[in-house]
Amino acid sequence: MSQEIHGTYSSEPGEPAESAEPEATRRAADEAESSRASRGWWDRNADEYQSDHGGFLGDDRFVWGPEGLDEAEAGLLGPAASLKGLDVLEIGAGAAQCSRWLAAQGARPVALDLSHRQLQHALRIGEGLPLVEADAGRLPFRGASFDLACSAYGAVPFVADPVRVFREVHRVLRPGGRWVFSVTHPVRWAFPDEPGPEGLSVAASYFDRVPYVEQDEAGNAVYVEHHRTLGDRVRDVVAGGFRLVDLVEPEWPAWNNQEWGGWSPLRGNLIPGTAIFVCERD
DSSP: OOOOOOOSSOSSOOOOTTSOOOEEEEOOOOHHHHHHHHHHHHHHHHHHHHHHHHHHHTTTOOBOSTTOOBHHHHOTTSOGGGGTTOEEEEESOTTTHHHHHHHHTTOEEEEEESOHHHHHHHHHHOSOSOEEEOOTTSOOSOTTOEEEEEEESOSGGGOSOHHHHHHHHHHHEEEEEEEEEEEEOGGGGGSOSOSSGGGGSOOSOTTOOOOEEEEOTTSOEEEEEOOOOHHHHHHHHHHTTEEEEEEEOOOOOTTOOOOBTTBOHHHHTTSOOEEEEEEEEO
């Protein structure tokens, strides 16, 4: 799970080491600017992210989001025993924790991420996995190369054109392949990104699709996140050539007492924080 899960209205935005705190705003951000911002943000912040969240993510767990839903329990890619021998692409892999879990089940994962620094953390944890540094909208693989594709908070929330990503995933999957990805639940965009009671009152229009941008003093984006409504996400999945077979909204479990950005037991017990889309390629 490579995303900081930065949220929509962060009160403490990620700060580039070499400059002042960026300004948070809402404005247009195209594909190129979004990609540059994501690569730069993750290269600057990967160390802190892995230090802060590596314990929760583990070295070889497959966690779908801050709620802690584990693929070993959920089986959204299929029963663990069925993964043996399958070619799997993880998009937005971060330090490749999910790919390590897949490899332990006998799958043949490839971990892809836009950030060079995130992939260096994958090497730090352990060698042996194929790692690819590339943009999710331009996958460097031949068609029909994989049986499954997955992304735990990686890539999809940060791209200006998610349909392009989905079409690329469709291209590299074999017929019958499954594509499962998790994102911030769209309803969260209407609420402040705060873990306490202040995060329980609607503060913005759910239908406002203007991207959330953090920009430096020169107006250059250093972090970009794109909002899509739930209906938008479903239409994007279909436009990408997939059939939606399930939409999972994990409930907050009693054992999880951590706060992660705007995610917390208080909010998690009242409103959904994560949406997981389970899609299949016909």
